[in-house]
Amino acid sequence: xxxxxxxxxxRIERARHTVDVHIGRRTVxxxxxxxxxxxxxxxxxxxxxxxxxxxxxxxxxxxANEGLLTPADIKSLRKRIGLTQPQLEQLLGxxxxxxxxxxxxxxxxxxxxxxxxxxxxxxxxxxxxxxRARQVVPKxxxxxxxxxxxNALxxxxxxxxxxxxxxxxxxxxxxx
Ligand SMILES: [Zn+2]
Numbered sequence: 284x285x286x287x288x289x290x291x292x293x294r295i296e297r298a299r300h301t302v303d304v305h306i307g308r309r310t311v312x313x314x315x316x317x318x319x320x321x322x323x324x325x326x327x328x329x330x331x332x333x334x335x336x337x338x339x340x341x342x343x344x345x346x347a348n349e350g351l352l353t354p355a356d357i358k359s360l361r362k363r364i365g366l367t368q369p370q371l372e373q374l375l376g377x378x379x380x381x382x383x384x385x386x387x388x389x390x391x392x393x394x395x396x397x398x399x400x401x402x403x404x405x406x407x408x409x410x411x412x413x414x415r416a417r418q419v420v421p422k423x424x425x426x427x428x429x430x431x432x433x434n435a436l437x438x439x440x441x442x443x444x445x446x447x448x449x450x451x452x453x454x455x456x457x458x459x
Contacts, residue, residue, distance in 0.1 A: 293322015339388035365421030
């Protein structure tokens with residue numbers, strides 16, 4: 284933690300204030316914790332974790348305003364289809380660590396990608412198509428929600444499999 288300003292040698296104090304965050308063409312005002320020089324330069328210093336927290340708060344606001352899936356939504360849909368983060372990147376043709384950043388809240392998916400994510404969440408055929416086209420084999424046990432599986436399938440599935448497909452409370456925990 285800084286105690287003396289590297290710029291002017293002034294005393295550093297902790298501050299909590301509204302900061303403007305610029306993300307692409309958007310500007311969002313959110314609360315942020317940081318260190319501030321009480322000397323002449325009045326410089327503001329953000330530690331890495333403080334910067335991430337501010338950016339994550341700003342992306343939360345943008346997602347809410349634009350009706351985009353939240354980091355928790357993306358994580359839960361990924362787990363539901365049994366993919367690791369690199370596998371979801373492969374499925375979508377997204378860059379390395381992209382899904383990690385979405386789930387951390389430091390990067391926002393664009394509108395088209397958001398649509399694609401909803402499609403693989405809500406339309407089993409779309410997911411099947413992409414799994415095949417991108418040659419992705421789910422590594423984790425899918426925690427599929429009942430709504431993703433047609434009723435007939437659940438009824439006719441072996442009891443062990445249908446139990447795995449319909450964990451108790453999964454419907455209640457499902458976002459939206
Ligand atoms: Zn200073």
